[in-house]
Amino acid sequence: MAPGLVPTGLFASSDDASRALTLDRRGGTVPMRRVGTPDEIAGVVAFLLGDDAAYVTGEVVSADGGAFMVNTVTRTGGAGAWTPAY
Numbered sequence: 001m002a003p004g005l006v007p008t009g010l011f012a013s014s015d016d017a018s019r020a021l022t023l024d025r026r027g028g029t030v031p032m033r034r035v036g037t038p039d040e041i042a043g044v045v046a047f048l049l050g051d052d053a054a055y056v057t058g059e060v061v062s063a064d065g066g067a068f069m070v071n072t073v074t075r076t077g078g079a080g081a082w083t084p085a086y
Helices: 017-027 038-049
Strands: none
Touching: none
């Protein structure tokens, strides 16, 4: 599992407004133009743990709003050459 930008306690504190703003800005640089949610990541993990994924092995599943498909990284730390939505 390779999650993208997700606002969790490990990445961004809801008490720190500047970190939250930075996370939102970086989320605007991925193709889906937003950060993910913990529930979206949990859904992928639940699939991988379930019977429907019984034949899936040795894979890294990216749930990152399309950031993986963009092959460059900008100086600001965002993924790819996308124009930010902010």
